Amino acid sequence: MNDIMVGKKILVFGARNKWSIAWHCATALRREGASVAFSVYGEREQKDVASMLEKAEWDAPIVLCNATNDEEVESAVKEAAGHFGDELHGVIHAIAFAKRDELKGEFVPTSKEGFTLAHESSVYTLISIARSARPYLAASGGGSIVTLTYLGAERVIPNYNVMGVAKAALEASVRYLAADLGPENIRVNAVSAGPIKTLSASGISGFDTMLKAAAERAPLRRTVEADDVADGVLFLLSDLARGVTGETLYVDGGYHIIG
Numbered sequence: 001m002n003d004i005m006v007g008k009k010i011l012v013f014g015a016r017n018k019w020s021i022a023w024h025c026a027t028a029l030r031r032e033g034a035s036v037a038f039s040v041y042g043e044r045e046q047k048d049v050a051s052m053l054e055k056a057e058w059d060a061p062i063v064l065c066n067a068t069n070d071e072e073v074e075s076a077v078k079e080a081a082g083h084f085g086d087e088l089h090g091v092i093h094a095i096a097f098a099k100r101d102e103l104k105g106e107f108v109p110t111s112k113e114g115f116t117l118a119h120e121s122s123v124y125t126l127i128s129i130a131r132s133a134r135p136y137l138a139a140s141g142g143g144s145i146v147t148l149t150y151l152g153a154e155r156v157i158p159n160y161n162v163m164g165v166a167k168a169a170l171e172a173s174v175r176y177l178a179a180d181l182g183p184e185n186i187r188v189n190a191v192s193a194g195p196i197k198t199l200s201a202s203g204i205s206g207f208d209t210m211l212k213a214a215a216e217r218a219p220l221r222r223t224v225e226a227d228d229v230a231d232g233v234l235f236l237l238s239d240l241a242r243g244v245t246g247e248t249l250y251v252d253g254g255y256h257i258i259g
């Protein structure tokens, strides 16, 4: 541990289980000396994250929040910041959702409802969280917001469909938020992770074949783990990235550069 996050107070959205990228980010933050608070979707997630914390002998606050509801976001951020003396240095947004049946086959059948759901849960939540966190980040002299994205935002990846369109909107939102919040020394960036086996990838048809193909093509000749992604997120949250905003950082073993 290099203590690069000592004294930093970070709120993490999107932890569900021990495979969650959000959980790996939180663990990396703890390793580097940060204080972490968790915002989780529902009571099931609250129970699961609470038992993960207990197992890790880690005492960290958990707040409940369905991030598609502005009022819930507002009060969750307020409650979490309250644990940290009304200061926040960073926020991780690791939230995405689309209808399972729209993450297979053609994109053409995407429904208006499914399109709206994917954008509301995977894109709008970042905007809402940034708005609510803004005063607490500004109060500590600035801060860093990091979200998770995927190559499907810019290339057609089989089955990714409406999530790809939502991730494109997410990456554009990162740039617009970065432009607005930059004058307050609040940075906004995304990490584009290579494919990883998490709950969000379970049941996706052909995923194992895809992982194998990605490992063969990537310059590093391997797929990435959640820990690799977590360290990229940590960099963007840290002062080492003080000059970086509006950016997408690829943690994918170099896969995206290959033609």
Ligand code: IMJ
Binding pocket: 096, 097, 098, 099, 100, 103, 149, 150, 157, 158, 159, 160, 163, 194, 195, 196, 199, 200, 201, 202, 204, 210
């Ligand atoms: C997800 C679907 C299709 C292809 C996919 C993925 N590939 C990868 C993912 C190639 C890497 C995982 N990923 C990057 C995601 O953003 C996943 C989002 C997601 C997953 C589910 C599954 C369960 C469900 N809804 C979901 N919504 C979003 O019901």
